[in-house]
Amino acid sequence: MSNKNLKTVDLVPKAADFLGDVVKGLSAAPKSLSPKYCYDEVGSGFFDEICRAPEYYLTRVETAILDQLGTVNLPSNQPIAVVELGGATSDKFRRLMPHIANVKMYMPVDISRDVLFGDAAKLAADHPNLEVAAVCADYQQLAKFPWQEHLKGKTPLLFFPGSTIGNLSEEDTTALMRICKAIIGDSGFMLLGCDLMKPVDVIVPAYSDAGGANARFNLNVLRRINLELGGDFKSENFRHDVQFNHEKKQIDIHLVSKVAQDVHLAGHTFHFKEGEGIYAESSRKFDRADIEKLTAAHGLKPVTWWTDPKEYYALVLLKAAP
Ligand SMILES: C[S@@+](CC[C@H](N)C(=O)[O-])C[C@H]1O[C@@H](n2cnc3c(N)ncnc32)[C@H](O)[C@@H]1O
Known part of the structure; x- marks a missing residue:
């Protein structure tokens, strides 16, 4: 510089934190993955695309x-x-x-x-x-x-x-x-x-744009897990899912497994039922x-x-x- x-x-967290968090999230019920892991250079590019949608x-x-x-x-x-x-x-x-x-x-x-x-x-x-x-x-x-x-x-x-x-x-x-x-x-x-x-019909499309930027961003965490942690996620077996939770006034975002499948990572096997979601993120409205x-x-x-x-x-x- x-x-x-x-x-x-x-002060960036080490890869070990990434692996530990992913294993913990995928071992929980319901499964979850922190959205902070969507943000590498590629993910930040997808986030820019979202902002332009x-x-x-x-x-x-x-x-x-x-x-x-x-x-x-x-x-x-x-x-x-x-x-x-x-x-x-x-x-x-x-x-x-x-x-x-x-x-x-x-x-x-x-x-x-x-x-x-x-x-x-x-x-x-x-x-x-x-x-x-x-x-x-x-x-x-x-x-x-x-x-x-x-x-x-x-x-x-x-x-x-x-x-x-x-x-x-x-x-x-x-x-x-x-x-x-x-x-x-x-x-x-x-x-x-x-x-x-x-109105909810204004909010929901912001998180499920027709051009697919939100989906690419959300799926980026699976690409990172494969690339950096040696996982074998098949992104095409998951879809981006957005629901509005009226009680909590928030958008809830999941990655939903399209099929029953096993995913392997660092000696662990994670089983997904067809339709099972991985919780990604919420976005509260105020x-x-x-x-x-x-x-x-x-x-x-x-x-x-x-x-x-x-x-x-x-x-x-x-x-x-x-
Ligand atoms: C939703 S984006 C908002 C970006 C921008 N500030 C805006 O107003 O559009 C969140 C930003 O926070 C960063 N971020 C996400 N999780 C983070 C975390 N746990 N710690 C630090 N930065 C984080 C992301 O890399 C991204 O740049």
Whole structure:
């Protein structure tokens, strides 16, 4: 890395964690596989395709809101450091930056190493006066990260777009929100993107686009297991399945076995019945009251809301509650 204004920190989990998690997930009932393993370079490319799919309104609406934010008032006498969770690509940060005065530093955090470091290098080259510090890590590793050391003399703005908060389990949400609160402390800010509840016939196609980007993304975990862990999954024997769970106001995504079959991995045999699902991911949809409740539970309060005309999506600026 030759840019003077670029630092990279690599805390990426080892392959052993990948194998251990996959064996644990496939041994459970019901079976599951963490979506974080969909994100290698190929998977991040499929995620980009999802973002460009006409049915995937989330990116389109959130970027339109970002483009029209106007000045974001962050009272502080220090320069601002934007920490982005899930910031493998800086597209949303590049849109946010013009609306904030005195941004000195950008710290994207993401598990997808090659995409993250490649994109951070381009951003650093495009903005020689911006300090870029890219952190390759699993969210689970962030509690022990020396944030104060990196953010010294700066006011943090924690940017968590993409409604990724809605993909986390209750337990993971609590753990991550605690980390977010610790990063921003009493004087920092958080900008959170949340997908709002809307008619289900708008939501479901976003996760089951006609062009098949969502399916390719979801199936990528099987390709990675075969390639990196020596498994023998036959992707063509699984289909991408999307259901809306009305009770929980969330999309539930599975990979469903089309046939009865055995899959082998690292000395284990996993049997699948015809129609059996592997749980992949959920995506919760929020009302304002849900967001207020979630953030209040972690000592944060909304300062400013931005939405689109149809109220499909919200960006919420938060700070520590007094
Ligand atoms: C749903 S995408 C959102 C991407 C982008 N921020 C957006 O707003 O569209 C989630 C991003 O988080 C990263 N990611 C997924 N699981 C992660 C984890 N456990 N730890 C760190 N990064 C993760 C992925 O590589 C991906 O870039």
